[in-house]
Amino acid sequence: MFLFASGRPIACRSYPLLKRSYTNLSVQQLQALLGKNESNPRITHQLHSHFITAGLLLLHQKQNSGKLLLFNPLLRCYSLGETPLRAYLLYDQLQQLHFFSDHEKRLPPFDSFTYLFLIKTTSNPRFLYPMLGIGIHGLTLKLGFEFNVYVQTALVGMYLVVGNRVDAYKVFDEMPERSSTALVGMYLVVGNRVDAYKVFDEMPERSSVTWNVIITGLTNLGEFEKAIFLLEKMPNRTVVSWTTLIDGYARVNKPKEAILMFWRMVACDAINPNEITILAILPAVWSFGDLSMCGSVHGYVVKTGFVPCDIRVTNSLIDAYAKCGCIQSSLKFFMEVPNVRKNLVTWTTMISSFAMHGMGKEAVNIFKDMERLGLKPNRVTMISVLNACSHGGLAEEEFLEFFNKMVSKYKITPDVKHYGCLVDMLRRKGRLEEAEKIALEIPSDQKAVVWRMLLGACSVYDDPEMAERVTKKLMELERGHGGDYVLMSNIFCGTGRFTDAQRFRKLMDVRGVAKLPGHSQVT
DNA sequence: ATAGGGTTAG
Numbered sequence: 019m020f021l022f023a024s025g026r027p028i029a030c031r032s033y034p035l036l037k038r039s040y041t042n043l044s045v046q047q048l049q050a051l052l053g054k055n056e057s058n059p060r061i062t063h064q065l066h067s068h069f070i071t072a073g074l075l076l077l078h079q080k081q082n083s084g085k086l087l088l089f090n091p092l093l094r095c096y097s098l099g100e101t102p103l104r105a106y107l108l109y110d111q112l113q114q115l116h117f118f119s120d121h122e123k124r125l126p127p128f129d130s131f132t133y134l135f136l137i138k139t140t141s142n143p144r145f146l147y148p149m150l151g152i153g154i155h156g157l158t159l160k161l162g163f164e165f166n167v168y169v170q171t172a173l174v175g176m177y178l179v180v181g182n183r184v185d186a187y188k189v190f191d192e193m194p195e196r197s198s199t200a201l202v203g204m205y206l207v208v209g210n211r212v213d214a215y216k217v218f219d220e221m222p223e224r225s226s227v228t229w230n231v232i233i234t235g236l237t238n239l240g241e242f243e244k245a246i247f248l249l250e251k252m253p254n255r256t257v258v259s260w261t262t263l264i265d266g267y268a269r270v271n272k273p274k275e276a277i278l279m280f281w282r283m284v285a286c287d288a289i290n291p292n293e294i295t296i297l298a299i300l301p302a303v304w305s306f307g308d309l310s311m312c313g314s315v316h317g318y319v320v321k322t323g324f325v326p327c328d329i330r331v332t333n334s335l336i337d338a339y340a341k342c343g344c345i346q347s348s349l350k351f352f353m354e355v356p357n358v359r360k361n362l363v364t365w366t367t368m369i370s371s372f373a374m375h376g377m378g379k380e381a382v383n384i385f386k387d388m389e390r391l392g393l394k395p396n397r398v399t400m401i402s403v404l405n406a407c408s409h410g411g412l413a414e415e416e417f418l419e420f421f422n423k424m425v426s427k428y429k430i431t432p433d434v435k436h437y438g439c440l441v442d443m444l445r446r447k448g449r450l451e452e453a454e455k456i457a458l459e460i461p462s463d464q465k466a467v468v469w470r471m472l473l474g475a476c477s478v479y480d481d482p483e484m485a486e487r488v489t490k491k492l493m494e495l496e497r498g499h500g501g502d503y504v505l506m507s508n509i510f511c512g513t514g515r516f517t518d519a520q521r522f523r524k525l526m527d528v529r530g531v532a533k534l535p536g537h538s539q540v541t
Numbered sequence: 542a543t544a545g546g547g548t549t550a551g
Contacts, residue, residue: 050542057547082544091542134543169543230545237546261546294547330548337549362547370550401550 040068045087048074052091062095066108076112086127093135106150109136133158134169135290186507197338199509230258237266242275257283257292265298275309276302291318293328300334304341312342316351326359333363340371349380362393370402378410385420400424401435408443416442435466450475450484457491466495473506482513 025511040048048065067365068073074088089112096105109132118126133154163169229252236245245266249259260283267276280299283289291299296319303311316335324331332355339348346497352368363386372381385403388395395403400420407417421440424430432440444453451473457468469492489506507519 053542094542131543227545234545240543256545263546265546292546297547300548328548333548335542361548365548368549373550396549398550407551438551 022410039308040065042070045074045200048088049091051360052088052095056095056098059099062092064098065094086132090129090131091134093132096143097135097139100144100146100441102139104456105135106145106147109139109198128161130163130169133161133163137169155486166319175337181310201389224253226252226256230256230262234262237262240270242266255287255289257289257295260287260289261292261295261298261367264302266293268298268302271305273306277306277308293324293331296324297334302337306339307342309339309342309344312338312344313347329359329361331366332359333367334365337367340367340374343370345371345375345377357391362396362399365393366395366399366402369399369406373402373406373409378406378412381406381410382412382416395424395428395430397430397433398434400428400430401439404443406435407438408446414443414447414449437468437471441468441475445475450481454484454488466492469495475506477512480516482515 040051043051048069052062052065054431066075069092075092076089089108093105093108094101096108109128113128136154136159137144137151140148140154158169229248231246233248233252236242242263245263249255249263252259260279264276264279264283267273267279276299279293280291280302283291283295296315299315300312303315312335315338319325319331332351336348336352339345339351348368348371350362355364364385367382368384369458372378372384381403383397383408385399388399403420404417406412407420417440421436424436425432438457441453444450450472453472453514457472469488473485473488473492476482476488485506505511509525511519
């Protein structure tokens with residue numbers, strides 16, 4: 019993936035072709051580009067590719083003690099993104115490259131930034147080897163970065179992610195230069211409100227980030243009264259302070275309080291919401307069902323220019339209109355967005371909006387428009403389409419056409435949710451034989467789940483013959499699931515075949531299976 | 542360039 023030969027980096031075939039030219043940009047411009055697109059893995063990847071081919075990856079300022087100008091920002095992007103492993107590999111390759119080059123015996127040109135981002139890599143929940151963080155901790159000690167407050171703050175966070183709380187305390191305890199903000203944050207994450215509050219209270223000076231850290235921590239712990247108490251005491255409230263509480267209330271399903279916070283922010287502090295505030299308030303707006311407020315948020319968002327900038331705001335608004343019951347506004351807004359700005363989520367949102375309104379045909383048309391533009395649906399898109407078909411009164415042939423297309427054309431392996439849609443559709447149609455035929459063709463690892471769904475469908479339609487066949491199939495696959503026996507015997511009871519029912523109950527006792535407390539597989 | 546809030550289904 020990251021190939022280097024004879025000390026010189028070379029490009030690798032797996033990199034995507036550059037769609038735009040980065041060749042004339044200065045180092046500062048490239049840095050800014052990385053910072054702006056930190057959440058866009060494609061651009062990160064393209065820039066990485068460019069750095070390698072143009073020999074910029076190891077570019078460093080000679081007069082400034084050899085700091086890496088583009089390597090660290092690149093590391094940061096990968097560490098925060100979807101593939102933190104790339105960050106680790108990037109670091110590892112450079113380290114080995116340095117090790118094998120014989121002209122220098124000194125340590126690699128890594129600085130505190132490198133290790134800070136490396137620690138963040140290991141605390142990223144997507145990173146599969148969090149224990150590597152402990153080794154990196156050792157490195158920072160060896161290299162003398164233990165006096166860097168940022169590095170240590172990241173270390174504390176890392177240990178909390180790894181679950182090693184004792185070490186988190188220990189690292190903090192040995193910090194020579196304590197950042198009170200970090201201490202407050204750490205206590206909050208650990209759940210130690212009293213100590214966090216005490217430290218916070220004794221701080222000689224607090225930055226706005228300090229305030230926001232404690233407000234966020236209290237909100238996440240559900241301590242809304244204390245969070246608001248601090249919010250009111252805070253000297254210079256920022257958008258973040260308010261947004262934290264708005265989001266917190268929306269998440270615990272208290273839309274009224276969230277909306278109240280929103281108005282207080284605007285009225286008391288004359289602070290304008292930003293994109294993230296909008297994303298936080300919209301779920302509150304639709305769960306409160308306030309269509310008129312949906313419209314005023316829309317107006318505000320258009321006026322401030324968030325709409326042409328942030329596609330997520332657009333998507334969230336389309337969704338909010340649909341969930342407030344106004345599919346017309348949803349569609350109108352969707353149509354106003356130029357196709358070049360729409361991303362996969364935009365299309366998926368519109369399809370699921372039609373699905374929740376039972377408008378199957380319209381959903382399918384949107385899906386076909388999307389296909390015509392050459393976009394490839396993902397798992398979520400397909401769930402929405404399939405849902406739209408079964409809820410929107412479409413023929414089962416059409417449903418099955420989409421299902422097959424998903425597998426053959428788009429190479430998406432159906433999971434439990436897709437099969438859930440399938441069984442749901444067939445149940446609505448009462449076509450259980452069809453379902454049985456399909457179930458026979460399903461790949462092995464998912465089989466049991468699907469057969470079990472079918473068994474559930476049989477019990478609704480009182481089809482004991484088929485239920486028996488399905489149960490037999492289930493017995494072949496796995497013998498130990500007690501719920502199947504119970505369901506089967508219930509079906510026989512329901513149709514008056516009590517001896518058959520008893521037969522299954524007995525079989526259950528003989529095989530020594532117990533019925534576990536029930537939980538639904540279909541959600 | 543470094544700590545704080547983040548779109549779609551179920």
